Amino acid sequence: MVVWIILGVFLLVGLPLLFYFPQRHYVFSPTYYPNRSWFREHTDRYRLHRLQVAPAVEIEGITYEPDQPVLTILYFGGKEQDSVGLVQKLSSEYPQVRWVAFNYRGYGESRGRPTEKNILADSLIAYGWTVRHYENVGLLGYSLGSSVASYVASRREPKWVILVAPFDSVRALVREKAFFVPELFIRYKFDTADFVEKITAPVFVYNSSDDEIVAPRHVARLRRHIHCLAAMKEFSGYGHDTLLFSASLKKELEKIVQGTPQCNINSEDLS
Template sequence: MTVVLTVIGVIVLLWGVLFLVWPRLVFAPVYYPKRDAFHLHPERFRGLEQVCGGNVVLEGIVYEPESPRCTVFYFGGKEQDSVALVGKLSERFPDWRIIAFNYRGYGCSGGRPGERVLLEDAVALVTYAKERFGPLMLMGYSLGGSVAAYAASRTDVTQLILVAPFYDIPSLARRKVPFFPGWLMRCRFETARYLGGVSAPVSIFASRDDEIVPLEQSLALKEKAPSLAVHKVYSGYNHAEILGSERFIADVSKVC
């Protein structure tokens, strides 16, 4: 009996610790100070700024090619400075107009990240970008895929591109901690549920060698997209490599 109570106590204690540190497992705010492309090509990059709920100022950027083939709003992953990343994205997609804003707490954006505020900010930012730049495609990587899916379910966009997306946080977390109850998870980011409200064509790109998001998450996710246009699975790329891979760049360029 004592052993059973001890085991239960340890599990409950672990649950409590995970509950307290949960936001740190979901968000990892970063700032990349190296933004040389912005200074070297001021005619191509223009800083943006938008005030969202609670008067929090979010940092943004837009890359403007001479003759944009399409306009893409990019939502970054857990450990990405989305604004800084636009410099690299512009090299991979030189004829795309690319817009990105940093989440709260990321880059030079104010505030602190949280599930509800990130989703609400996404809808507000996409609405703002549509008014200023016209029709938009949304592209989200990993965590950004969930944020982009939510925004696409509540705004009128031309396409939704998901790169290394997950089904939802609870199902992803149970791979690491099988006994952790879903109701204790403070951030859920239910990508699959959001996709049910997306009417735009959806393209999903995943890798069977992704060590963070297993392939079964992508396979299950595609069943939730009413307007699935593309589901592409690669080999040889881990979670961090797929976004910059030559095969992905070539395939996603056909979507725009």
């Protein structure tokens, strides 16, 4: 009898606690791409920044400046991306776009330690810096960054928002993969569905049916909360890590860059 009681307590409390503490590593994976020297050798195009977001805490940023930028995109990266370092590739794929990115705390050369609270708070500061320096600013968020971009757009007024490989919430993803964990033990929310409900700018959503991290049903749930859905496309043949630089997505992003986004679809009319 005692053995069964101990086993029951472990299943109810011990097992969720074993999952509680490693969650940080599932949500955040600070990354650094060693290409800063390349940026410093090309100062005619790239400018590195330091932005103070808290006392004694600075985050790293970058701007790519083309000759005649058609617009400005503020990029928010995924959990395993160095957003600043990634601008080298983004600018080579879309050289007519002015790219701006800031790394989350602990990522790249940013100081501090990432948390949900400080990532969201810092994103508003990064957006504020961007619109003070540039006009015609759109947002692009990938994976974890799609939640961050949605948060910014829910509290500010960007030109539009592009969500690539988005999800409805981290909590929903965790509950699906670790069904034995009570909601009380899930440390992070990143509630994208709640954020997008407050967005008035046009929202573009792109995902893959073959995404091994975010199942299409999470994107379908997210869609129901979007009031100004400009476009939504589900591709196939791309994994979570390959969608961002896929040929299919590039065609869509080039249309957005050259076009005038507007709310074309009312999500309430979609089943």
